[in-house]
Amino acid sequence: MEWTGVNDLREKFLSFFESKRHTRLPSFPLVPKDDASLLLINSGMAPMKKFFLGLETPPNKRVTTCQKCIRTPDIERVGKTARHGTYFEMLGNFSFGDYFKREAIAWAWEFFTEVLGIPKDKLHVSVYEDDDEAYNIWTKEIGVQADHMVHLGKEDNFWEHGTGPCGPCSEIYFDRGPGKGCGRPECAVGCDCDRYVEIWNIVFSQFDSDGQGNYTPLDHPNIDTGMGLERLACVMQGVENLFEVDTVQNIMKHISKIAGVEYGRDQKTDVSLRVITDHIRSTTFMVGDGILPENEGRGYVLRRLLRRAARHGKLLGIDHPFLHEVARTVIKENENAYPELREHAEYITKVIAAEEERFMKTLDQGMDLLFEMIDKIDSGMEDPKARILSGEEAFKLYDTFGFPIDLTREIIQEKGIEIDEEQFERLMQQQRERARRARESMEGSAWSGDLLADLSFPQEFTGYEEETTEAKIMAIVAGDQKADKVLEGQEAVLVLDRTPFYAESGGQIGDTGTITLGDSVFEVFDCKKSATKYFMHIGRMKSGSLSLGDAVTAQIDTARRDAIRKNHSACHLLQFALRRVLGEHVHQAGSMVSDTRCRFDFSHFEAMSREQLDEVEEIVNTLILSSLPVAVREMPIDEAKKCGAMALFGEKYADVVRVVNMGDTSIELCGGTHVGNTAMIGMFKIISESSVAAGVRRIEATTGFGVFELLREAQAELSQCAAALKLGNISELPQKLQALVSEGKEKDRKIAELEGKLASGKIKELLEGAVKVEGTSLVVAGMVGVAPDILRSMIDKAKEQESDLVAVLYSVNDDKKASVAVGVSQEAIKKGLHAGKLVKEITSLVGGSGGGRPDCAMGGATKIFEIDEAVAKIPDMIRGMMKK
Structure with missing residues (x-):
């Protein structure tokens, strides 16, 4: 061998x-x-x-x-x-x-x-x-x-x-x-x-x-x-x-070099090296296939692998993001067999780096909370049955700090603690149900494709060339079962042998329109594909009836299709502009094209500036006004790639693909419908830019008459503002608003000045009534309707006047909740007192929470009628901290 x-x-x-x-x-x-x-x-x-x-x-x-x-x-x-x-x-x-x-x-x-x-x-x-x-x-x-x-x-x-x-x-x-x-x-x-x-x-x-x-x-x-x-x-x-084995060893050697450890010398470090080596292989390939870190589904698998690897990096003493560096070695070892890794190398490393940095920011905070939970369990060690972390707390770590359940399990098992997995799973299931209901409400009723599984005829899509097509009804589904006929008033699915209706795919929504035979009209609300790829015309029999085998006329809503075409073509130009402005790492991560909007999700790792959005908008509109011809050709996939055609990340394409070319600027693989010339788009306007997931941004925009509607709405809103300010012309708005802002700032300054004087006077009065707790002055006072920032200002002034002081001030607000501020001066801190811990202990007794620095902290309370009871315990809390 x-x-x-x-x-x-x-x-x-x-x-x-x-x-x-x-x-x-x-x-x-x-x-x-x-x-x-x-x-x-x-x-x-x-x-x-x-x-x-x-x-x-x-x-x-x-x-x-x-x-x-x-x-x-x-x-x-x-x-x-x-x-x-x-x-x-x-x-x-x-x-x-x-x-x-x-x-x-x-x-x-x-x-x-x-x-x-x-x-x-x-x-x-x-x-x-x-x-x-x-x-x-x-x-x-x-x-x-x-x-x-x-x-x-x-x-x-x-x-x-x-x-x-x-x-x-x-x-x-x-x-x-x-x-x-x-x-x-x-x-x-x-x-x-x-x-x-x-x-x-x-x-x-x-x-x-x-x-x-x-x-x-x-x-x-x-x-x-x-x-x-x-x-x-x-x-x-x-x-x-x-x-x-050779390729895997090379990855591990890179990790060993970063960590300064050697494989085979220590069992604990070997475990961490193996975890990181395996997980970075998985995550590099997953991101390379378009998967992004999320809190559900395959995105959650990716996130838990990345975060488990990052934690083991910490255990090896690596105190900076490093997984993206190792991902480059994974790419190098595998790029000949998987060229997509090399093609998307920058994107892969950026996604991994962004997720690792995000986890690093929450890791310490989440670990602090987890160790607090462990400390609570340890305090009840006389009862061995109590050594269980509740599913609710484990879910909080997952939901708030992104701690995968297996990471929490791994950490607490080292302390001999188990998780209430049943409760955690119940909470997870509730979250899944909420997500499922949300999806269903967005998607509407789903027609089962199983009833169409036995169909075996060639179906022709004519919608690229025709808006009206003569066809034959090949199948009817009504009332969740196959039928021979659909009657007036019934909702149903019709399957035709030929159709101009575009079925929802590639982010483009399905067409609407009518299927008719004489006076019988079937109104099509949507068009989707079954599991076996048949176009399903979903709708309602508006008048008359239709039967299997009927020769019908299928007619799409032409005006709606035109609007969809405009938005879809604009999406292609948008991707071209984004790559020019932001860089080649931009790839499509999803899209939704309708008759009113184009929504484009793309890989990027920070919010776009106003200047960047303006530049993108200008590039797209320049391309539109340049009247570029839009050419659509079918060609072998390899030829399309040689032409530089952009493909959807992670998508598997057939041997022959459809290439949409807009004047040699935007060249993409696409099965959707498009305008014949960019000038037909009219105008393009970005409505919003936002984040939808880690490393994924979203732009919503509109075109054609959609831009006209935006301008009309904006004009109406500006006119309303001008009328409210009693202005004769909207052109006077900027000057008037600037004057109002300046006036407001001056009032705020005077209010702050008065509040400062009031706070100084109140603090002098409170300090005179201070009591001593183990030699430290304690001031406690309750008020009504005082804002949190004023409480904080009063705390700061009290600390300026007393070097060994604990001040606890609280105020009940109009919403029947209370704000609690705690200040601890430097001499008191030296005795072991900590404002953050003290406010947390106080608020936990009154249905609230809080935290902060050793010298100053804030919290909230909901059980306002129990505050006096909690306040009475503050001297004992202080003594307890001093002992520790």
Whole structure:
């Protein structure tokens, strides 16, 4: 066996199967497309399900891939062992009803023994206990000795997941030698020890399971082969685990250099090195596929991985953001196989750096709160049952400070504390339900695509060229079931064989309009795609009725489509302008194009200045007024990329794509509808710029008559303002407003001056009534309707007049709440007193909270009738602090 690097192994595998007439496909993005059952791609087969299930036709009946994968069920174990990781690559060869067992087995053996040169006596094979066919191929045709074969049961050698295609499998194991074994005479393949390592799994999908134990033979059985690239590299490089293979080691060495530690010297630092190494691999690829840190879904997976890695950086003594630096090594080690990493390198590193900096800012604050929670639990140590962190507190850490639950769990387990996971999960579920309801309210009723799953006719979209199309009704869904007819007043979904209606996709909303036959009119409210890609015309039968097979006229709302076209084309010009003004790191992160607005989400890490927004607006309007022709062409994806066409980040495109070119300035891949010339957009106006997620900004804008409406509304509002100020002309507004501002500032100055004099007088009176607590003066006073900033001013003046003082002032406001201010002078601080801790203790007794510096702090209270009780305890609080 010859030592072989990870990148060479990948290439050898893919080239080998290309020589067997397989089509090499690039890795699919980690974000599953059209598969709601998966959060992230977790196996080589996952993106192939559509081919196995017959939902799509593969480019070839023989396919080979190296698929990037993420699995997170064992995230808490990553680092603690050298076996677990979240990111891995899966080599695979697939047959969709083409070759079967004989070829799959022969090629696996050929690749191992002839291409990689693995000694035959080092390889062992398992087959399913009833699969005599596979056993005979291995022994009689390949020549594997019987003592290197083993039959295993359903749990080990039968692949099945619910219903659908399934079947027996055959696995190839590498024998690492007796020194890695358990030493028992019966040690063999299937033993739990480290001697036999499974490296290749061939699944023979030959049955259709109904999930009830009944298996029907498939007419066209399939092959699904999977092999972990890193695991194979361990064998070929003679190392113990994935953290020691070449590309992964290079990443770890970079981390070791930053931290000033060496792998293998200390168990605790080894754990942290493994965590960071694994997590930065995962996060670099996730961001490279367009995933951003968020508090839900795959964005939450990314966030928890990044934050766990950042915390372990802290444990190694790294006190600055560093993960983005290591991400560059991840990119360097993988860019030949995954060129998108190199293409998006600046974007990837900026997203990671922004999230790490954000976490660093909240880490100390969140850790302070967590350690306070731990201290409370520690104070009840006589009751072992009390060593539980409530789910509510864990949720607060997650919701307020972005602490992933596993990070909280990891920290408190070191202290022997558990989390009330059930309560935490209840609160999480409530949050998910709120989000789900919000989504549903925005999206409206979703029509199930399952009822259309059996449709199998070619549907033609004519909407690029036509606004009216003659068509035939192919399916009707009414009342959540298929129907032959839709009657007046009924809501329904119609599926046509030809349609000019654009179905919502790529951020562009669906068309509205009518489907008619004589006097029968079906009003189309929306158009969406079913799971099987059929255009669904969603609406209501306004008059008459329509039946299956009817020849109808489909007519879109032309004026609305024109407005949508304007906004969509403006979105393309907007991205061009943003990249020119802000930099090449700008990529589309989402969009929504309607007849009234264009909303564009893009990667950027700070708010745009007014000057930047003005510059972007000017560039877009200049391009509009330049009357640039808009050309739309279809071409192969590779040719489109050579033309410099911008693609949607992380999107998987077909071999032939639609390219929209606006005068050689904006060139993008897009399936939407557009104007024929930029001049048709009319005008472009930015309405707002805001943040929607970490590292993602949003611009909302409008075009054409939308700009006209904005101008009319602005004119009306200015006229109202002028009338309110009794001005004859709106041109006088700026001068009048400046005068009012100046007048207000002068009044504020006089009020502050008077309040300062009142505060000084009041403080002198309060100090005369001070009491002594262990030699320190204590002033406590309650007031009504005094603003918090005045309380703070009075505290400051009191400290100026007394060097050893604690002052507690509170004021009940009109809203039946109280503000509490605490001041501690320098001599009192030396005795152990702390204003922030004192205000927190006081307010906790009266339904509030607070905090601040040692010398000055503020808080609030809601139980105003209990304040006097709390105030009476202040001397004891002071004595307690002095003792500590």
